[in-house]
Amino acid sequence: MTTVLELGKKAKRAALDMAALSSDARDGALRRMAARLRQAKDDILAANALDIAAAKERGTKASFVERLTLSDKRVEDMARGLEMVADLPDPIGRADRMWTRPNGLRILQKRVPLGVVGIIFESRPNVTADAAAICVKSGNACILRGGSEAIRSNCAIMDALEAGARDAGLPDGAVSLVRDPSRDAATALMRLTGYLDVLIPRGGAGLIRAVLENARVPVIETGTGNCHVYVDEHCHDLDMAYTVCYNAKLRRVSVCNAMETLLVHRAAAPAFLPEMLERFRKAGVEIRGCARTKALCPWVRDASEEDWATEYNDYILAVRIVDSLDEAIDHINTYGTRHSEAILTGDVRSAQRFLDRVDAAAVYVNAPTSFTDGGEFGFGAEIGISNQKLHARGPMGPEHLTTIKYEILGQGQTRP
């Protein structure tokens, strides 16, 4: 088996050639990879069946097995995903800007690939194809590492992707998978200094923590979202508020952009909160509220300090009544994870203060946090949602796997 270091060396060499490929060459490769995936469908499903059998034997819970499971449709979706990414605009080769210095030097700031992108992910084998697609699109070499429970599926998918890459003449090592499922191999990837230009973990809090602790290469932290919706004193359109809050919580409770705490101004609470919480109760949502929420809706459970800081990813919602806009902003800046936050209001000054003062990747006025997503933002595809401020913040599409290069044209100038 190829060691992680060998994968790194190959990928680094491949990255130099990838960066010089035309858009047509990269898009053509994505289409060849899609074709090979379709051809390899039976092999992929057979490998997946072995992963599923092993997971069931270990007594893995049903929701996990569901995420692990591939089907004819899921393989076809992966292939279509590759073709869809091929159809996106090219994120590299564009100039951000060009300027001329007083001494005549002309400086062009150009978008180029990052180089070698590492991605560590969990359970869902389709990420292998999705992640490889975005990396090839943006001219990067990639080294992927999936969860050990999906190792056979991931290897079968990568076999097809590598075959497609070879068909299209991509350099050897342009797309690769860490086929060693051991923890040591994952750690080796996190420490591949000098070979990885960035490492992106995609998965639960445990994975993110392990990567932040062990990585010695640049990391883009993704994932956790303790998101809030604040119903302002000046929110008079209650129907809009019911609809937006409902969507923010219940579109999918398990995702990082779901609302976890609902904040309500005390002046808005009496008219809004009882009906809203009744709707949530009917939808099976457990409510944990502050003392004032309980005064309005005695049936809710007590919220503790811990609730404000918890990302449930479940049918649970914390609710707090606040005395002012600034108290809502403070609450969010104290307990939030700087992901997505929303205010519902008809007042322009409240909206502006919330936008200015809340520290988060995406701040919404009169729309639910559910929209924080690469597709919804129009990025075409998403490699993850960055939770940090460095390099990329919020949803990351192909353009976020690029960096800049300064090209400077002189006529023999020297620096004094």
Add this chain to the structure above:
Amino acid sequence: MTTVLELGKKAKRAALDMAALSSDARDGALRRMAARLRQAKDDILAANALDIAAAKERGTKASFVERLTLSDKRVEDMARGLEMVADLPDPIGRADRMWTRPNGLRILQKRVPLGVVGIIFESRPNVTADAAAICVKSGNACILRGGSEAIRSNCAIMDALEAGARDAGLPDGAVSLVRDPSRDAATALMRLTGYLDVLIPRGGAGLIRAVLENARVPVIETGTGNCHVYVDEHCHDLDMAYTVCYNAKLRRVSVCNAMETLLVHRAAAPAFLPEMLERFRKAGVEIRGCARTKALCPWVRDASEEDWATEYNDYILAVRIVDSLDEAIDHINTYGTRHSEAILTGDVRSAQRFLDRVDAAAVYVNAPTSFTDGGEFGFGAEIGISNQKLHARGPMGPEHLTTIKYEILGQGQTRP
């Protein structure tokens, strides 16, 4: 003494207020800080004298003492530096772009401060003022940590900066210094997860290594530059080549953008190299060449494999004759540190291939690598030169201490 964790907590709170300050408020604070620096000149020089005495007692070498030494002029330069940064355009509050989604959601991508910036630096106490200036300009709170040998000078400078910040009503903790000179305090800063949005080390290879090894917060790696100039087969303007190469090596040998290896196409070598190397010899530069270089200039010393990989920062130059443009590109991509690289040529195809294929932050045609600098690029001020591809690449000015925030305006849309 305030602990590093306490500094982090204060800075994090301060950052929220800093982000909401007007440009006038930030620029006014920089001017107050400059005024306080001038007022505190005697205290600063007295503290500096103690640092110098201690350094001499430890038998520190003269060049180091020189870097540590402040004077009337150097204090005045610091104050002027603060005022100059105040005069730069505001890097935050601008929109990068705005677009409207098919569902009517309007997405504004806005420049905002990073939040809390940590900077670890060595010896030169003036960095305390320079770094604080760029952070305040860009709306960030900062925590600085200088070398232990300059601790008294840095504390005196920070006393003045803090007084100016207070005068101007900046939030408490907007600018701060780790006043504990111990290694433990530095490590605590590197592990201030949840408080530092970025840590920037400025200094020698040892410092950078220590930060990469110990940091658990996002880091922007700076510094090392093993830069090359390649004289192409089609470089016919030899006078230009002599001048540019001389400037690239000798403007200052100790800086990261200085040329460390000269590559020459074999067709250009006989006419160019003997005269060029003679000029370097006269300037006191030791030459280490490949076998073919020695054949042309028998007086040069042998270069070893190690020489290709060395950043001398000294009056030493490695020289290699190559058979082709691609061999030069391979050499650079193998031994370079992705900092600054130059080709001297009259041929447009050589220039284009070099620009496309060399992987570096700044790639020059017919100009020396010496120009890689925030001031020379027109950024007004420089916090360092990034050596990585994530977030910022090449010279970093105030605009590189910013991130984005998406502001999304809806009218009650929900996501299906």
